[in-house]
Amino acid sequence: MQGFINLDKQFGWTSHDCVARLRKLLRLKRVGHAGTLDPAATGVLPVAVGKATRLLQYLPTDKAYQATIRFGVQTTTDDLQGEVITSEVCGGLSLAEVTEALSKFTGKIEQIPPIYSAIQIDGKRLYDLARRGETIEVPSRTVEIFSVEVLAWREGDFPELDVAIACGSGTYIRAIARDLGAVLNTGGTLAALRRTHSSGFNLTDSLTVENLESQLQAGEFQPISADAALQHLPSVTLPDISAKRWCQGQRIDLGLEIIGKVRVYQQENDFLGVGELQEGVLIPQMVFEPIS
Template sequence: MLFGFLNLHKPAGMTSHDCIGKVRRLLSMKKVGHGGTLDPSATGVLPIALGRATRLLTYLPSDKVYRAVIRLGMTTTTDDLAGDVIETTEAGHITQAMLESALTHFQGPLQQIPPAYSAIQVDGKRLYDLARQGKPVPVKPRSVEVYDLKLLDWRPMGEWPEAEVEIACGAGTYIRSIARDLGVMLQVGGTLAQLSRTRSGGFSLVDSLTFAALETQLEQQQFRPIPPDVGLQILPTLTLTADLAQRFVWGQKLPIETHSGYLQVHHETEGFLGIGKYEDGHLKAKVVSAGATPTRNASNAEGTEG
């Protein structure tokens, strides 16, 4: 059974769920999950967990980086080009200075209203289902954070002025909402024209696999999952001696002074054991890796932090 992660380069035109289904078929396995939905029209990094690594998805870093093209002068039902055009407005007067000034308002902690077409649930129903039924509901703003926002290119010429930006943000941030709200601030309307996720936690676009590359590796029997500790590299690491490692795998509480919160736990010679959490003066196992059955020996019971 495969155990680890796949850094998939999601193509445009597929939902994240579609990608999971295709990975299941290619790898002939049922237990597959992803670490963050991408809209069907978006491309880029889609972290996929294989086998028991699906239990680790909760612990993946939530920070993400996107490249986006925002079209000004257009408002759509979905806040991207997949929706119907609601209104168009002349935007030829927008200058780079005006744009840069407006973009400063979209950095730091924000209160953001998600798009009407999104997977967020209200009373058990997803917003996009309600919107398609002609029953849109008011949505409360949500707290999100944008760590950095850079203007990469400004293209004022042509039918529609467009700004290419790079956005580093936390979990739950909708880039479509930023495009929409930027247009509102500039009083011309705005919508998302293009989106690519270039990083998600410890996974980057340059290291991602397209479906074609994955299929080639499988045909040549060269595919190997990314080890779980690579995807979880943001977490502190605690290395245990063999005796303590065995007790960790058995689910025993370990009286070890270490970092508070969640940690990667490793055997001193056999590698990744799972996820632990230090609380109430003890290390407790939260997730134990598949096949984590370290050999016990007579070494001293102690842990080392790394």
Template sequence: MDGFLNLNKPLGMTSHDCISRLRRLLKTKKIGHAGTLDPAADGVLPIAVGRATRLLQFLPTGKAYCAIVRFGVTTNTDDLEGEILTQQAVPQLTLDGVQAAIPQFIGTMQQIPPAFSAIQVQGQRLYDLARSGKAVDVPMRTVEVSAIELLAWRGGEFPEIDLAVACGGGTYIRAIARDLGQAVGTGATLAGLTRTASGGFDLAASVTLETIAQQVEAHEFHLVPPEQVLQHLPVWCLEPELARRWCLGQRIFFPEVTQPIADWVRIHAETGKFLGVSQLETQEDGWLLRPTMVYEPQG
């Protein structure tokens, strides 16, 4: 059993909980995921099964979220799961004021991740350090936010705004909520989060654990093949002898190239069969195709 699965992770479960449940349902241990989702968040969690786990690193890095930001409240986790640090009604806050602050969170920026996060500092997770009460300087990281769109606004003592956020990997939406609250002078925290896209998968095509269980029971369960998930990588087709050599781990030199040029390429046999992923390196007198992940053991 090899391939991918677009899981709709439910609220209240960790990503590891989902993997454990899938291992029991699919009766296989070799299962992995891309892009951890907090228990308080739901939505798209890309899953790989069998040999496809080695392809997780090649999934598209872009992600998208629907986030609810609540103003007037701050917590130690930057979401409603944590301890409330401050809470003060801010009925004076207007949508215009929030909209004026949003553009500063679009583009390439330095972001301080939440103190309760899985980032490692000196070999320890930040959330472990935070829970033990140890003070630690959270390292800043460079993140990319390509778009933030206003979906809804609800005024009142503790106003809320719904935002659609498109971003690169490593971006913390909790940190955006926290920093947006600081920018408008009221404080804020993340009140809800749904991941709508990740790793080339989207929420509309995702399936729940309950649906998977029903499909398995009815013998109707199927995984998404790797070649369908990795369509963002250019395709290189190899003739039979070159395909055989590549699958044996041999590097192949091309003095001239008529196929697409990219850092990473998807390798197919002339028959169209997916063989794996290769790195394409520039040489002084041509191009070198270096096997990176051989999916099929034979050419």
């Protein structure tokens, strides 16, 4: 078996938990995921099985989320899973103030990742250092926020905002909640997070672990084809002789003006792998289905 699974991750599971569960269900060792989700987050977790794990690096990196931000609260983890640092009623906060502050969070912005995150510094995970009580200076990074849309606003002592966020890779929604609260001088933390899109996969087409288990028991499960997840890449189709040479690691001069990664086919539906076009020459990057 090889291909992709568009998994709807449930609350409380780590991404590693999901992979371990799928390994047992599918009876496969080669299972991997793209785009880690925190245990408290739910939604789209792209999973590759079999040889498709080698294609994870070529998936698109854009993501989208629906998030709930709670104002008046700051925590150690920038979400409700951490210890509360401050908690102050801010019932006077208005949606107009929040909307104005949100305008600072689109485009390319500098963001300091949460201390409790999987980022490595000197080969050590930040969350491991934080749990040991070590003082850590986390460097900022440039991330890109494509859009932020207000979905709902709930007034109260600790008002909450629901937003839809489309962003590039490496963006921490927890950090947006924290920083938005800082801009408003109220404090803010992430109260809920659901990923609606990741690496080309959408929540509307996703499967829960229970859905997957039912399909497997009924003999109805079919993974998403390996190349279906790579539709953001242009494609080239090679004649039989050139296809065999390419699968053997040879470069093929196609004279095309396309530059960059491409899907490679022998015939219209015979996916061979991923190549890179440089000055009209097709260079093998990952041969998925070699021709004998």
